[in-house]
Amino acid sequence: MGITTKDLAQLCGVSRTTVHRALSGVGRINPDTKELILRTAKEHDYRPDLLARGLVKGRTYNIGIVVLDVENRYFAEMLGVIGAEMNRRGYCMNIMLHGDDRELEQKQLMRLAAYHVDGLIVSSVNEGEEYREFLTGLGVPVVSVDNRIADGIPFVGIDQRAAMREVTGRVLERGYERVVYVCPPLAAKGIRNVSVHEERLVGFYEACGACPQIQTVCLNDWSYLEHVKEQLADGKRTAFLCTADSFALESMKRLRTDGLEASRDYGITGFDNIDTLEYVSPRLMTVSNSVGAVATAAVGLLFELMGSGNTDGRSVILPHEIVTGETI
Amino acid sequence: MGITTKDLAQLCGVSRTTVHRALSGVGRINPDTKELILRTAKEHDYRPDLLARGLVKGRTYNIGIVVLDVENRYFAEMLGVIGAEMNRRGYCMNIMLHGDDRELEQKQLMRLAAYHVDGLIVSSVNEGEEYREFLTGLGVPVVSVDNRIADGIPFVGIDQRAAMREVTGRVLERGYERVVYVCPPLAAKGIRNVSVHEERLVGFYEACGACPQIQTVCLNDWSYLEHVKEQLADGKRTAFLCTADSFALESMKRLRTDGLEASRDYGITGFDNIDTLEYVSPRLMTVSNSVGAVATAAVGLLFELMGSGNTDGRSVILPHEIVTGETI
DNA sequence: ATGAAAGCGCTAACAG
């Protein structure tokens, strides 16, 4: 489209190499010719072709990000933080969405690698040894968040199990007669990587072990909304433990149509602490997934890997936090 | 990193051109050699270098998107829809955020163009003739959303003025004695492109013209939250007209800390119809910005421009919709 | 201080 170094060379009556020296500031060059070249470059609005540069340098200063979607508050917040970090470091981010599709995720990663992104951050729905080999075969440093993929793949997140154990404990000590564990993503267990949710489930059971007298129910498919109301039919004091704030919000909305209000008629907790909660009352009790800290750490780890070329499977586990609300 | 066509050629004992023919499916080639090449390509996990291809073809099948941020519900929804459309068409999106920074926006666009994206969608904070020339100078089809940039730059959006006029009309007919127009972005008028908000303001005044007896107040800076309460001090029936749902939500949250509830103690409307509203009660009256339709149309228009090479400043104005809530 | 030449990996025009 625009003007090239070749054109500039011709315009200034010098070689392309000299033009390059002027523009890049590398090597010795006569200040006057440099002046001239820079001036004509500006005049003609010269802009380097980043594809060509990337091709020869082997670096693009682009980072690839692959996540489920962007309408999800959790990812939106994460992308915001990652984006800010990238801007700060002079990198761009290449965001792609996999929409819970395992093969699509893989294709997106391949494509990004083929575009020579310098690093990848992925919230994966794949897992296992084979996938680990695929990832290392990409030849690009990868950091995973949310779901663990396999040993050897760097990971950043919180201790999901402990977090769920703690929040469950807080609920149990309130004397509920029944707790309903709401986790529709578990429906995909064995089909997609849902390790985050499996870990939380373990934490839940660990906490429940201490209170065998309390009845537990598990709603783990996407029709959960049709079953929340019936949990309250017999008048037992019931709490819903939702593994995402969105499930909690949806449940509260649904129950409200039947005149049932959180805290008064039932207990409920969420997970993630998405910012939507600020506007909803009663304030939902939840667990902070520390999304900002996770994003920052993921970027930090990625740049470390990119710098060292060391693709060892180091992981970072960040602290979580129980957010006391009004719904328990 | 990986294997190249040159390596494949050597492995199969043919020329790179033949390899290319096998891989691209262009031109005549002996089925057996093709077979061989494809097989060894697969065996060695050959993946084409997309930078190199982009360099020579002049097309990358990437689209650049530049918006304010991604934590904003409105943009998150838009990006989701655009992303789905892109996947459908085999394109990737390159998302960059400008964070209300005019120069950063320009830099991001330059960078994306330098990476040879095939098209650009931008929600700009710049405007005017000079910027229009900058954009056309990029040599890449551009479609703008939200803020109009200048005549000649394709635009997709709704009729902001009419939308605000209508919703204001609905409020006025409810007999409020005072309406408070809440639009902090107007503080940046003359500094950044806020044409969306200027258009809405015109619509507001147009509607108010019919009811000169009603007192109007304009809160147009970011300290608006500190001034909402005092508007209700004298007991006059007051409604807040917010130019974004987020301002309305923030106001409701703030007023709630003083025991004041929407609909009972004051009226309030929003703008955009972000999905957060589904979870907040009372249901906010708002205007649907038709974000999904806008995103779809923007992508459609962009691909048309990319196809025709015709960069004429065609615009698409989509219908809006008043969402009746419980807050007026 | 400057230039010539080779190369990144792929594609395309032209021969054979």
Place this chain on the structure above:
DNA sequence: CTGTTAGCGCTTTCAT
């Protein structure tokens, strides 16, 4: 049906 050659725009030795 296949190979040779040239070129995308930039960077990088290696001479001069």
